[in-house]
Amino acid sequence: MGASATKAPLLPELREDLRISEGAPLIWGAPTWVIYDPVRHKFFQIGQRTIEILSRWSSGNSATLRERLLKERAIRVGDDELERLMAFLRQHHLLAQGNAGSAASLYGLEKRLQAKSPLRRFQQLVFFRVPLVYPQAFLEATLPLVRPLMTRGFVWFTGAVLLLALYLVSRQYADLIESARGAFSPSGVVTYVLAIIILKSLHELGHAYQAVSRGLQVPVMGVAFMAMFPLLYTDVSDSWRLQKRRDKVLIDAGGMMTEMTIAVYATLAWCFLPDGPLRGAAFAAATSGWVFSLLVNLNPLMRFDGYYLLADSLGIQNLQTRAFAMGKWKMRRVLFNIAMPVPERLTNTLSAFMVSYAYAVWVYRFFLFLSIALLLYTFLFKALGVVFFFSALVAFIGKPVLAELKVWYGMRKQIRKSRRSWLSLGVLIAGVVLLLWPMSTRISVPVVLEYSQQYLVFPPDDARLEAVVFEEGQWVEAGDVLLRFSDPELEIEINKSQTRIAMYDSRLLSGAGDVAERSERVTLERLREEEAETLRALEAREAALIVKAAGAGVVKEKANDLRPGMWVDQKTLLGRIVAPGDFVVRGLINESDLERLDQSKPALFIADDVALPTAELSGIAISDYSVERLPDGYFASSNGGAIDVVSQSEERPVPKGVWYPLNAKIPAEAMETPLGLVVANRGIVALQSRPEALAKRVWGRIANVLIRESGF
Structure with missing residues (x-):
């Protein structure tokens, strides 16, 4: 036993300035200890088994250390456990760094690392x-x-x-x-x-x-x-x-x-x-x-109060660091199925929590750092903003990914021998193929289905309603009376005009033999003719107060609460008259979809109302000019439509993005009950795109943004 102890490798010395003290117990009662590094002001939580090993670290070599642990505490320690502990001590600079003095050399090392790292400078x-x-x-x-x-x-x-x-x-x-x-x-x-x-x-x-x-x-x-x-x-x-x-x-x-x-x-x-x-x-x-x-x-x-509350409630110091280690270990096991030592021994429940927490933080950080990169780009002038944008992506997203790939490269021999690795590689290749394989996808265009022939019913002017002689769903012929209006001011103007004409007629008759008045006859006749023209215009306005059907059809969307005596604004839509026949489809197609549209393929109208049949479109026409404002409120997201708008208060809001008008027809026989439909039915038109790889689409959008923002 003495010979084996002599041949065993010597244990490296711990730093003399480290402080080890008892910590708070874990949530299940297990005791903990804390190693305090005063140079870097960092803390490391260790368990009872680790403190038993470190308390006998001065044994000189690993064999003597194991003998003492077995004799004094009945603890068996293998070479793997000692190697993991030494790797931990070495990774966190807890071992003595030679005769020059550990604290001074470590402080100098930290300064040199900070001075030599451009990414660290950017992060700072x-x-x-x-x-x-x-x-x-x-x-x-x-x-x-x-x-x-x-x-x-x-x-x-x-x-x-x-x-x-x-x-x-x-x-x-x-x-x-x-x-x-x-x-x-x-x-x-x-x-x-x-x-x-x-x-x-x-x-x-x-x-x-x-x-x-x-x-x-x-x-x-x-x-x-x-x-x-x-x-x-x-x-x-x-x-x-x-x-x-x-x-x-x-x-x-x-x-x-x-x-x-x-x-x-x-x-x-x-x-x-x-x-x-x-x-x-x-x-x-x-x-x-x-x-x-x-x-x-x-x-x-995030490292706010909630993080520390969670960590201290569980009694897990350095929660994120330890969770990340568990998350990486689990990821490597799933991808490569390599026998790797678990970073720390935990219960199954706590281990699952740590892994889930690590993945949640990674997803959150990805979007957070991406938002920070966009924020830097937005608030800085363009040239510096582009530099900061890519620097943020490299420092906060690219650096951790490259660090993990470096670990994989160091494990390449083990990875090659694992069947799981080849399965993961196959899944990766399949994913890349899916990204690069040209595929035809469906393009959904928000549309509104309407009757091709319809007549809108409006008051001729601001007027008082006298009678309503039409009903919802009623069939009317062209020229049928729908509503009667009156305008008291108009009636007064007509009476005044008639009075003036009567006065002119009286003067013309009474002055027939008077020489002085005969000299003014031409003037009176001219004034009477002008007044007669005014009266005809007023009577035409009065006749227009009787609203008649502009064409034959069925009354739809009759305005509610129409009652005699109420005043109606001339912009108020009082109803529609729709005639049987074909239907029209109005829609808006996005610029990005227009570029990949295959117009040789059939297009189908699919209504939001599941009771309506699916119908094939004909005569599809797409305008060469985009719209500045939405044609009506049916398309706006604020009204249940599919297009996001810049302003919700506009009568015709401005859409986000570039949209082109699309028009098409649907034969009447394609609809089962054409006159039973509402006036405007929301839906989509399903179109087919040309075969195109998803990677190409994504890159095209990125390139468009880069070109637009660069000012080229």
């Missing part, structure tokens, strides 16, 4: 911190004033205040709606911004006071910038020394508890304050506290 440009204050002395001096607010009695009192505030708010619902409307005014927006700044400052003080009340140090408070967006932060990393999970959770929740408490008392204050700036500020404080605390801080996928 996008995500960086600015220390503002060193608050330890202030926090310790003011803690006695704040400590009463941390008692259980104050929590119960605040709960009672919350119930009272909610009751009072329910009695002032109208005032609440009015305050919400006022929040969107310029002064309301300014008040909201100031409220958020003050609340977030108090939020950070909530974390700090919770930490100081437990004897911890809060070395710095400041502002962190994430893609130019400022976020306040508080350094409470000294909480690694706490052994109770409850204490850590209270520190994590201190900020949100502060905001929620302020929101409760601000809500109560709003109920009693008169209208004015103070009440607006109270409303802003109340609503900002609820909304931001719940929607932003509770997100566990």
Whole structure:
């Protein structure tokens, strides 16, 4: 045994400046220990088995270490476990780095790595911190004033205040709606911004006071910038020394508890304050506290309060790092089925949670970093924006992917020997083939089916309704009377005109023998003729007040609540008359679909109403000019249509994107009950595209965006 111990490899020395202390137990009660690296200010949680090994690390070599563990603690340790532990210590720079002094050499190594990495420089440009204050002395001096607010009695009192505030708010619902409307005014927006700044400052003080009340140090408070967006932060990393999970959770929740408490008392204050700036500020404080605390801080996928609450509630330090390791291990096992040591031994439930959490964070980060890249591109001038856009993609998305591919390359010998690897490769090749294989796909064009012959019924002018002589579904012939209107002002004008004509006639007759009046006869005749022309125009307007059918057909969409005596605007549609015959289809086709359309293939109309039959179109015509505004409201998404619009308030809104008008016909016999249809039926026209690879389509859109945004 002595000979084998002599031949066993020597164990590398641990750094002398490391601190190891007992940590908070895991959620199932297992003890933990924490390794603190004072140089890099990092913490590493280890289990009881690992601390047993490290406490005997000074044994000199692996054989002696195993003998001591077996004799003293009845623990058997294999070579694989020791190799994994040494790899962990080496990866995180916890081993001594030679005789020059581990701390100094490690500090120099970190500085050199940061200086040599352009991607790290870019990341520090996008995500960086600015220390503002060193608050330890202030926090310790003011803690006695704040400590009463941390008692259980104050929590119960605040709960009672919350119930009272909610009751009072329910009695002032109208005032609440009015305050919400006022929040969107310029002064309301300014008040909201100031409220958020003050609340977030108090939020950070909530974390700090919770930490100081437990004897911890809060070395710095400041502002962190994430893609130019400022976020306040508080350094409470000294909480690694706490052994109770409850204490850590209270520190994590201190900020949100502060905001929620302020929101409760601000809500109560709003109920009693008169209208004015103070009440607006109270409303802003109340609503900002609820909304931001719940929607932003509770997100566990970002390193906000929600993440630390989750990690400390589970008793898992460095949750994201350890979850990522588990996620990568699971991914490699699924893809390659290689016997790889699990990063850490966990229960099946916790292991599944860690893997799921890792994948959720990766998906969230992908879209977050993509949004940050687009944000940088949008707010910077074009040339610098393009550089930052691609730099962000490389630094935040490309770098992790390349790092994983590098690991795969190092495992290439094992990967080649695994059958699962060839299966994964086959799936990958099949996916690439699907992306590159030209396929014909269906193009769906939003359309409206209408009668080809229809006559709209409008009032001839703003007029008073006297009689309604048509009904919904009634068959009418051309010239049939539909509505009778009257216009009192028009009747007065007609009477005045008739009176003037009678006056002219009287003067012309009475002055027949008078020489003086005979000299003015020509003038009187001219005036009478002009007045007669005016009267004929007025009588034509009066005749038009009797609305007649412009053609034969069935009455559709008769306006509701038509009653005699009501005034009707001339722009009000009172009904339609539709004639039997063919149907027309009006639609809008997107620019991207138009480029790949195969017009030689048949096109089918499919109505939203499942009771309508599917019909083939004929005479398809697509305009060469795009529309600036939608032809009517049927197509707008705000009215249930399929096209997103820029403005919802426009009578004819502007569509998002480029759309071209499409028109076609459907024979009458293709519809089972043509006169039983509503006037306008939404649906789609199913068209076929030319065979085209999905990769080509995607690249074409990307290229179009790049060309458009580059200004070429």
